[in-house]
Amino acid sequence: MIDSPLAIAPVFHLGPVPITQPVIATWIIMALMSLFSIVLTRRLKLRPGKIQATVELVTGAIDQQIGEVVRADPAPYRALIGTIFLFIFIADWSSLIPGVEPPTAHVETDAALALIVFAATLYHGVRCNGLVGYLKTFAQPSWVMIPLNLVEQITRTFSLFVRLFGNIMSGVFVIGIVLSLAGLLVPIPLMALDLLTGAVQAYIFAILACVFIGSAVSEGQAARAPAAAPDPSQARSNP
Amino acid sequence: MQIDWWTLGLQTVNLLVLLWLLARFLFRPMAAMVARRQADTDRLLDSARAARDEAEAAKAAAVAARAAADAERAGIIAAAQKDAEAQREAILDKARQEAQAHIADAEDRIGRMQDDADARIGHRASVLATDIAARLLAQPGARLPLSAFLGGLVQALAGLPDAAREAIGAGDDAPVLVSARPLGEADLAACHAAIAEALGREVALKTEVDPDLIAGLRFTSASVEVNANLRDDLARILAGLDRHDR
Numbered sequence: 001m002i003d004s005p006l007a008i009a010p011v012f013h014l015g016p017v018p019i020t021q022p023v024i025a026t027w028i029i030m031a032l033m034s035l036f037s038i039v040l041t042r043r044l045k046l047r048p049g050k051i052q053a054t055v056e057l058v059t060g061a062i063d064q065q066i067g068e069v070v071r072a073d074p075a076p077y078r079a080l081i082g083t084i085f086l087f088i089f090i091a092d093w094s095s096l097i098p099g100v101e102p103p104t105a106h107v108e109t110d111a112a113l114a115l116i117v118f119a120a121t122l123y124h125g126v127r128c129n130g131l132v133g134y135l136k137t138f139a140q141p142s143w144v145m146i147p148l149n150l151v152e153q154i155t156r157t158f159s160l161f162v163r164l165f166g167n168i169m170s171g172v173f174v175i176g177i178v179l180s181l182a183g184l185l186v187p188i189p190l191m192a193l194d195l196l197t198g199a200v201q202a203y204i205f206a207i208l209a210c211v212f213i214g215s216a217v218s219e220g221q222a223a224r225a226p227a228a229a230p231d232p233s234q235a236r237s238n239p
Numbered sequence: 240m241q242i243d244w245w246t247l248g249l250q251t252v253n254l255l256v257l258l259w260l261l262a263r264f265l266f267r268p269m270a271a272m273v274a275r276r277q278a279d280t281d282r283l284l285d286s287a288r289a290a291r292d293e294a295e296a297a298k299a300a301a302v303a304a305r306a307a308a309d310a311e312r313a314g315i316i317a318a319a320q321k322d323a324e325a326q327r328e329a330i331l332d333k334a335r336q337e338a339q340a341h342i343a344d345a346e347d348r349i350g351r352m353q354d355d356a357d358a359r360i361g362h363r364a365s366v367l368a369t370d371i372a373a374r375l376l377a378q379p380g381a382r383l384p385l386s387a388f389l390g391g392l393v394q395a396l397a398g399l400p401d402a403a404r405e406a407i408g409a410g411d412d413a414p415v416l417v418s419a420r421p422l423g424e425a426d427l428a429a430c431h432a433a434i435a436e437a438l439g440r441e442v443a444l445k446t447e448v449d450p451d452l453i454a455g456l457r458f459t460s461a462s463v464e465v466n467a468n469l470r471d472d473l474a475r476i477l478a479g480l481d482r483h484d485r
Binding site: 027060075079086106107111112 | 241247250260
């Protein structure tokens with residue numbers, strides 16, 4: 001019997017907890033990102049060097065995207081969106097290292113990301129609108145829509161992590177298949193395409209997280225001020 | 240598709256921990272640095288704006304001071320021109336007055352010189368006239384008789400104060416009767432008689448001749464001289480003409 005390629009075998013166990021390869025890869029990525037952050041931010045200067053300027057450029061771009069989507073101060077959402085984007089980006093590109101399989105190629109990692117986005121959507125919706133105000137958004141535009149809106153919360157979260165998982169996992173599988181069938185250098189174009197796909201997926205995941213959070217924040221405000229014209233950019237979306 | 244729930248849970252915890260780590264060590268310090276740089280930039284812009292405002296204020300003050308200096312300079316120049324004009328007018332008035340004084344003085348002196356010249360000319364004319372008259376009267380054909388002058392001599396002696404008339408011929412005084420020509424016996428006797436009548440007594444007379452008298456007599460004593468001759472008449476006429484000319 002052939003095992004499912006999606007199944008992950010534990011590398012070792014910590015007591016009853018099996019430690020799998022995505023978890024180890026995530027720990028390594030976490031360690032590298034944390035170490036880089038600590039080293040970088042201990043030597044911040046008003047006149048930045050190349051690395052500091054690059055990181056400031058990335059954080060500035062994240063703030064700009066958050067501001068354009070959420071239409072609010074990006075500070076409360078910067079850490080969440082920035083962490084999601086950078087982790088997915090680095091995890092996707094970790095496939096360049098021989099023998100390393102991206103954590104995002106496994107559904108557990110993507111599902112964990114989607115759960116965090118789902119929880120953040122609920123948190124910011126309640127934080128900005130209050131519990132009752134946020135619950136009222138599910139009855140918009142009519143109470144008949146309550147089941148659909150509840151299902152939407154689940155389906156869009158599901159689609160969020162399935163999209164990321166499908167793209168990254170398929171890229172890894174295709175490269176593995178091509179590598180097993182063709183020569184050593186043949187998968188390189190596919191790997192380059194996989195890098196592009198990984199960057200795009202990181203951007204899409206982060207932007208969709210912004211859209212979900214922005215929707216939860218703005219719908220409550222729109223419900224309290226129905227006379228105000230709705231902003232098309234803040235409309236509920238389910239791509 | 241199988242899901243390893245342990246892995247899902249661990250990844251969720253891992254991602255939450257990563258979220259906290261990056262928020263703590265990356266995004267917060269970076270945001271603080273960007274905010275600090277923005278604050279520094281704002282402060283620099285504010286200071287630059289303040290410096291620019293200060294420079295503009297200083298420029299405006301300099302322009303105002305320059306305008307004030309120009310106005311003050313124009314005032315000083317106007318005052319100096321006014322003073323110079325006043326001084327020029329004063330100098331001109333003074334020069335005009337001095338010139339008028341000089342002109343008046345010169346005219347006065349010219350007038351006096353003219354008067355003096357006229358007086359001298361008149362005097363010369365009078366002298367010339369008396370000389371002409373004297374020469375004409377000295378001509379033999381024009382000689383006047385002694386009686387024409389003797390009456391005047393007697394009348395003058397008679398008009399003398401009594402003391403002066405008494406002193407004539409008293410003591411060592413010897414009156415002299417001067418005539419223009421030598422007197423004949425008859426003329427001399429007539430003269431003695433007339434003088435005695437005028438003095439009221441007889442006096443001894445000495446006689447002399449002085450042709451300069453032209454015609455007539457001159458009676459002189461120690462205290463009295465009486466002229467009754469043409470020279471004396473011409474002299475009086477000349478003095479009268481001179482007084483008239485002046």
